[in-house]
Amino acid sequence: MNQRAQKRHLERLALKNEATIASDRRFFERRPDRQYRLRLASAAEVDLNRALSGTWSAPGARLFVVVRKISPTVRIRALLFGPAENAADMDNVSEGEAAFLFERARRQNAQLASIESSTVEAFGGAA
Structure with a gap:
């Protein structure tokens, strides 16, 4: 797939994931005392991450997402x-x-740790 087609494919997958993003927002709105959420990965997230990083799986396992709320409008996710x-x-x-x-995902993934740090710096919240 050429770069332009891949970009369009990723954009379509990101649009399909909007409902999941809204679900995370509603979860934290209903639970203002929470900073973290664990849930199953949506089909769009599975497809999006497979498209970004190639085909991967773990036999007998499911893909989960742990969401960290940085501020009322900013969240980051780890798979x-x-x-x-x-x-x-x-x-x-x-x-x-x-x-x-x-925290375990952050310790194991330098890129996630960097994203978390810069997001906290830009939008507030405790690292």
Whole structure:
């Protein structure tokens, strides 16, 4: 796929993910005391990340997203694989569990750590 076609493909996938982004916003609006959320990755997120980084998978695992709220309007996301059986009850994941998973992802990914740091610097919130 040429660069122009790939760019259009990524833009279409990003548009498909708008509903998921709105879902994260609503989650934090309903729970102003929360800074973290763990959820299953949307189909658009799976497709978008597969398109960006090539084909990948983990046998017997599902792709999850842990979201960190930086400010009421700014959030960053980290992807992680987890056991498929953990997908059943995402509503009961505590703030502490989600924060732990985000922190682990940040420690393991220098690019995520850099994005988090610059986002916090630009938009507020504690690193």
